[in-house]
Amino acid sequence: MSIGPEASITDERSAPTDDPAAERGSGEKAIAGRSLKQIAWRRLKRDKVALAGAVVVILLVIMAILAPVLTRLWGYPINEFHGDQIDPTIQTPLGAYGGISKDFLLGVEPGSGRDIFSRILYGAQTTLVVAILSALVSTILGGLLGLAAGYLGGWVDSVISRVMDFLLAFPQLLFAIALVSVLPDDLFGLDGRWSRVIVLIGVIGFFGWPYIGRIVRGQTLSLREREFVEASKSLGARSGRILFKELLPNLAAPILVYTTLIIPTNILTDAALSFLGVGIPPPNPSWGGMLSDALTYYTFDPMYMIIPGSMIFITVLAFNLFGDGLRDALDPKAR
């Protein structure tokens, strides 16, 4: 269509050296990027619900980072037993509502009397680290493989697409449980808690990449045919340059949105694995592990189930609200 005249103009301009083309390319991108960012930011600022989600997320992250400090201020060490808080015959906390008092802000664990407040804080640490880093792993894998599939096409595309379909349709939790349970307890000289965190990041991140890979592949397929890619190609740009300098910036918005939206799913998977006993190994605290212990006690001490359950709910909801808001802000059509 209009490729003819435009192409000739570009030819004239870029004839002397390659540099002007590069400058022009980056300049164009900078303007487009800024304006999109501004529009999106304005939309996001107006979205009160999404902002509330973001605030909760930030608070949770601060809480997790400050866990040792907060524990020293208002809690007790995570593995300190407080037998005096427990009814010796039925093993439940002595105080009402799971032993909530001004000493034990969220009560004590039935059976052992450990401080729930500090265990929730330390549980937040592992949950958030696992969820966020595994989302990054999925994004990097999904982004690279999706780009490759969409851009290269041919057999690369069919192999990657087949693998994605396969992973999407299969009982991931079963595979995840299986993988986690056969791997050794400590890796790289780390203690049980952090080596398991690494395993969880790897496993959850690996099973999450097809979600992002699919979207990136689809977007790449349509972007590949656009004029600016053709222009870049006709200027003699190599595949690497087209992939990372031309295509990737245009994919930033969907990638960002789906990375944010995969975090809540990862939180649920992480907690599910801990619930099933293959997540963070006890005595280290984890929200899912607490819910699993609560199965024994929920009829006598419902608070011990309600507190970690609500924490998971609040965290996941906050990430979902923020992610939805981000999607609406960056891509109003997707609403």
Next chain:
Amino acid sequence: MLSYLIRRIVNAVITLLVVTMVTFGIFFAVPTITGSDPALLYIGKTADPASLEGIRTKLGLDDPIPVQYGKFLKGLVAGRDYANGADVTHCDAPCLGYSFKTEQEVTPLLISDIPVTLSLAIGAAILWVLFGVATGVLSALKRGTFLDRAAMTGALAGVSLPIYFTGQLALLIFIHELGWLPDAAYTPFLEDPAGWFTGLILPWVTLAFLFAATYARLTRANMLETLGEDYIRTARSKGLPERTVIGKHGLRAVLTPLVTVFGLDFGTLLAGAILTEQVFNLRGLGYQALTAIRQNDLPVILGVTLIAAIFIVVINLIVDLLYSVIDPRVRLG
């Protein structure tokens, strides 16, 4: 059509082979690499070297992994004999081997678990499709009203709530506090249909709630998009009653993407089943799988994975065939 079907079946068989290979790899190759011994898992750490060697020969654990895999496949199709000299045990096809822990044959063990998980899955699926689609359609039609906002808030909460939390809450409220229902348990349908229903209603609702939320959100979004289409305007301007416009013209377009999602969700459903069965203490495939994983009972894990994979592959085939029925624009080929 026939060539399509044949191609799909060949594909399904390849997929199943890959699944078994991956599972086999995870459970037989990884322990070998990390240095744990499957024979020890089978017989326990106290075993003397002679009986350990016997087990190894009998189960063929000394063979290279590919040979073991080949024997496993042969057992699946034609049955196999476990032999250690004169001590021969025959296992009929489809043979999944013997449980390391209980020494029972795996195939009948798992077959007896299928009805539990199937009851759970089908009941929950019916509930979530009906409830999710209805909520989504209503929400889209009453867009922006209080009803819409309440439904969508509920749906968002639903996506954010883990089964292992809602399940315990439901148990606490409906069984322990209010006493409306007996304990969640599986009673075979043919023995006692009422008991089957009351025993499973809570697991169904818990499992369905999560999925219904996703379906409601998806249906709403699709419905809104469809309502903006020209053909809906045409249908309305022809003077068709609103019921026909929505029910016949709108819903059809909305259902097509939902069918795909439905097929994909069966993998997730199995994960949901593992968790639900754990919370409600139902002895189904998910419960069996988890127990087996905790005990490193490799043959049982392999069996459950294979059954799950067959289930998913078959469902996806059915869904793809259904697709062409719902949407005549889709050509199989």
